[in-house]
Amino acid sequence: LTGHRAVVIGVAFSPDGKMLVSGSDDKTVKLWTPEGKLLRTLQGHEAQVYGVAFSPDGKKVASASADTTAKIWSIDTSSSQSPITLTGHQSVVWGVAFSPDGKQLASASWDGTIKLWNVEDTTPKLLTTLTGHQAAILGVAFSPDGRMLASSSADNTIKLWQLKSGQPPYLAQTLTGHTTQVYGVTFSADSKMVASASADNTIKLWHPDGQLIRTLKGHDAVAYAVSISPDGKTIASASWDKTVKLWDQDGTLLTTLNGYDGRFWGISFSPDGQSIAAANEDKTVIVWNKNTVLNLNPLTYACQWVQDYLVTNTNLNSDDRRICDGHLSQN
Incomplete structure (x- = not known):
């Protein structure tokens, strides 16, 4: 998918799999069909766009930017509605994630905080600010069952926050084992596994109770992002060694997708698990069919x-x- 004018950092599939969203250093958010047709370019950020996410109903997109804001965009092409801008972070906003019910948005920042926002209506409200990490926060993800929020940080840890309705979130676990900053974090579809991607070149798989399941080794540079297939059986990792690797849940390396000119940043499985999209330094998003590359x-x-x-x-x-x-x- 070509059209961005700078490095593409973030990528995500829509819940129905019919669209992709990408965020780039060119300050734009773009919407595409997986086949490569550019649908829309969303402009409004004043600096690089890092994380991007679709709302669970597929009607909105959130973006995180170096301009210290997160924005929520309506993707209705008939709407000329301006994006909603969330302000309050003191530094770069690196990641965004919608809660499974779509009512909340989490934003993760280099200021060391995660902010949780009520985004049910057009005037979002800050619900709470989570503190506890000792350095920049680089990734954020809700568990699909809505009970936990995971954050990954330059303090080398992943933190799991318990979410209970009517109660403030609280820190449930701190996952330690990575030897340097942790960029990507994600949950499996059944919420029973957490995967993290780190600048120590590894992917780690964890139980939400804090127990390390296994470490996936094979990248020769920063493992920047990780995605788990909907059936939980395949893990995809994107690395600055210019490869994407697919792993079996048991830790077996299935294949390495290489031959690309740029470092890989974001990665996302499609909802049906059949496609993998990765964001590349060469200004493109690359989409593969999983079965084709594995066979x-x-x-x-x-x-x-x-x-x-x-x-x-x-x-x-x-x-x-x-x-x-x-x-x-x-x-």
């Missing part, structure tokens, strides 16, 4: 990304040009 012979995969080189490089002899014959489907 590819490694040689077929390698041949796909040297295909143009074999055709266009004038230094190759005719035998070398045919090295991939039989490994590429003829279109």
Whole structure:
């Protein structure tokens, strides 16, 4: 998906899987079809856009920005409604997440706080500010059952906050084990597993009670983002080593998607689990079909990304040009 003018940081599928939202250093939020058609460009942030999220009903998008605000946009194309702007953070807002019922939005900031907002109507209200992290907060996620909020931080920890209606949120667990900042955090669809992505190059899988399940090792640089397939069986990780890796829940590396020029930032599974979208430093969002990439012979995969080189490089002899014959489907 091409159209952004700078690094793409955040990406998310809509709940029905028919749209993607992306946020970029070019200060814009873009809405796309998964096939690559640009639907809308949302402009209004005064600095880079980092995290993006769809509301559970698919009618709104939230964005987090270096301009210290979060914004909520209506995606109704017939509406000329201005975005709602949430102000109050003292520094960059890095992540946003809607609660499963769509009534609340969490914003995570470099100021070390998470703010919870009531966003049921057009005048959002700050409900509470969660403090406890010792450094910038880099990621935030609600559990699908609505009972917990997870935050990931540059203090090397993930914190799990208990949410009970009518009561203020309280800190339930601090997950320790990463050796440097934790960028991404997400829950499995059944809310029984938390995954975290860290600058220590690893992905960690945790029980919400704080127990470490396993550590996924294989990236050669920062693991920036992580997403769990809806059935809980596949974990996708995006890394600054310019690869996306797919892992089995038991820790087995299933495949590595490589051959790209830029570092990967955000990553998202589609709601049906069949597609994976990743945000790249090369100003694009890349969408793969999970079954296609998992069933590819490694040689077929390698041949796909040297295909143009074999055709266009004038230094190759005719035998070398045919090295991939039989490994590429003829279109």
